[in-house]
Amino acid sequence: MWKRGRTLGQGGFGFVSLASTTHSPLIPSLIAVKSCMLSHSHSLEDETEFLRMCQDSPHVIRSFGVKVTQEDDILLYNLLLEYASAGSLADRLLNNDQLGLPEFQVQQHTKNVLLGLKFIHRKGIIHCDIKPHNILLTSTDDDDTEEVAKIADFGLSLTLEQSWTQKQGMRGTKRYMAPESILKQEST
Structure with missing residues (x-):
């Protein structure tokens, strides 16, 4: 599971947050979570597929999968990503x-x-x-x-x-x- 922290950025798709994870040997303790409303998630779903296709490259940001959550009565599509601690x-x-x-x-x-x-x-x-x-x-x-x-x-x-x-x-x-x-x- 993960817990959302501060916002790292926003764009036309939604927003990116820093998140801490617990009890997962396969996911680092800090990740980035790219989120948007589930009803507007087509572009993020496509991005998920492109990242899956590129998962073997050390030169493409890693994806740790997708989670759908409900926050403030809104369903969110969340793409779990490698956190780039040095920024862009x-x-x-x-x-x-x-x-x-x-x-x-x-x-x-x-x-x-x-x-x-x-x-x-x-x-x-x-x-x-x-x-x-x-x-x-x-x-x-x-x-x-x-x-x-x-x-x-x-x-x-x-x-x-x-x-x-x-x-x-x-x-x-x-x-x-x-x-x-x-x-x-x-x-x-």
Whole structure:
């Protein structure tokens, strides 16, 4: 079981909370719980499936399953996730007093993201929203000083098959999209 703590963030899907767990050897003592109303959980259900497909990658945030709960007479769909104690790459960039990150960190984080993308692309998944906010930094089990950048937030993802068979509008965050994608969408 888990107990919800402070809110880590909010978005169009719902909210993310820090939670502590008890009596589970398979789940760490601190996790992140991504929640939304059950009646609006389609996107989070899709994200759950994408994370299940990527569970073998050390470069994708881990999922520990789903729990439906009732809180204040509202049914919530809760996706239990690995807690990224070092925050997001966006947090790191905003809170860095220097200009940018040290080169070794840039190299390591870039390598981790590329390995994660290689894995998800081999699974036939298109993330559609890679940006610093969706790259989470976790500490390795052996050494709290070494970080691993992991891809998170598969809420806008789709499969390669879906991209061929379904008409898809513009997906992603405009600020991080290729200019030609935005221009093409605006001209149609």
